Amino acid sequence: MHQLPVEGLADAQAAMQQMSRMLDDLRALYAQRNAALREARRAQQDAMLRLALAAESRDGDTGRHLLTMGFCSEQFALCLGLPPGYARQLRLAAPLHDVGKIAIPDAVLKKAGPLDPQERLTMNAHTTQGAALLADACSDLMRLAAEIALTHHERWDGTGYPHGLAGEDIPLSGRIVAVVDFFDALTMDRCYRKAFTIEQALEQLRAQAGKSFDPQLCECFERHLDRLASVRAYVDRHRLQLTDLIDHEPCI
Ligand SMILES: [Fe+2]
Ligand SMILES: [Fe+2]
Numbered sequence: 001m002h003q004l005p006v007e008g009l010a011d012a013q014a015a016m017q018q019m020s021r022m023l024d025d026l027r028a029l030y031a032q033r034n035a036a037l038r039e040a041r042r043a044q045q046d047a048m049l050r051l052a053l054a055a056e057s058r059d060g061d062t063g064r065h066l067l068t069m070g071f072c073s074e075q076f077a078l079c080l081g082l083p084p085g086y087a088r089q090l091r092l093a094a095p096l097h098d099v100g101k102i103a104i105p106d107a108v109l110k111k112a113g114p115l116d117p118q119e120r121l122t123m124n125a126h127t128t129q130g131a132a133l134l135a136d137a138c139s140d141l142m143r144l145a146a147e148i149a150l151t152h153h154e155r156w157d158g159t160g161y162p163h164g165l166a167g168e169d170i171p172l173s174g175r176i177v178a179v180v181d182f183f184d185a186l187t188m189d190r191c192y193r194k195a196f197t198i199e200q201a202l203e204q205l206r207a208q209a210g211k212s213f214d215p216q217l218c219e220c221f222e223r224h225l226d227r228l229a230s231v232r233a234y235v236d237r238h239r240l241q242l243t244d245l246i247d248h249e250p251c252i
Contacts, residue, residue: 100130
């Protein structure tokens with residue numbers, strides 16, 4: 001068998017070692033690049049959630065509603081058989097549904113009594129204000145948040161706002177968040193009333209199926225009620241924080 005001369009063998013080994021070092025360097029660079037990308041993505045998501053918290057705290061909320069909105073919208077999307085990647089995006093985007101409230105004057109946002117027609121119009125503009133705030137976003141996540149901000153008060157029967165969209169013309173994200181928001185609001189204590197029980201809230205949801213909400217979504221929500229209604233208890237039990245919306249696994 002043909003054999004390399006001794007110097008030739010040494011050269012080949014040196015070349016192999018150099019190649020191996022270059023590969024190690026490339027691997028390290030690749031890992032560093034991925035870590036930097038992950039960090040940039042986390043920073044963007046963190047900033048988005050803090051913007052949501054800024055808007056929500058003007059309304060006197062501590063962020064608990066944002067957590068439930070995020071985790072429950074994700075669970076609901078999973079119950080609907082939507083892809084886990086989309087469900088996770090929804091977890092991060094749903095908390096921004098009311099981000100437009102940041103632009104609503106205190107005199108309207110914090111008014112104790114009922115709103116007059118002009119004030120009602122101002123309040124309803126939190127949908128378009130939120131969408132404008134997130135407009136021309138450079139990420140799919142932000143675009144989803146803008147879609148939700150704009151459409152979460154549209155109604156299945158076409159009598160919602162801001163555009164009076166009806167049925168499946170309302171983006172699915174807006175239809176999902178509308179149901180979750182309604183249920184979470186009803187089952188929370190308010191300064192003017194005690195929280196509804198799960199059964200009472202379910203009655204209200206049934207009554208709005210085909211009116212405010214997509215009837216198929218209402219039916220799915222009811223079928224998975226135990227799982228969906230326990231999200232808030234999970235959030236409390238595990239003392240989840242805003243950043244858990246970025247890092248945590250799906251609840252339950
Ligand atoms: Fe809203
Ligand atoms: Fe809400």
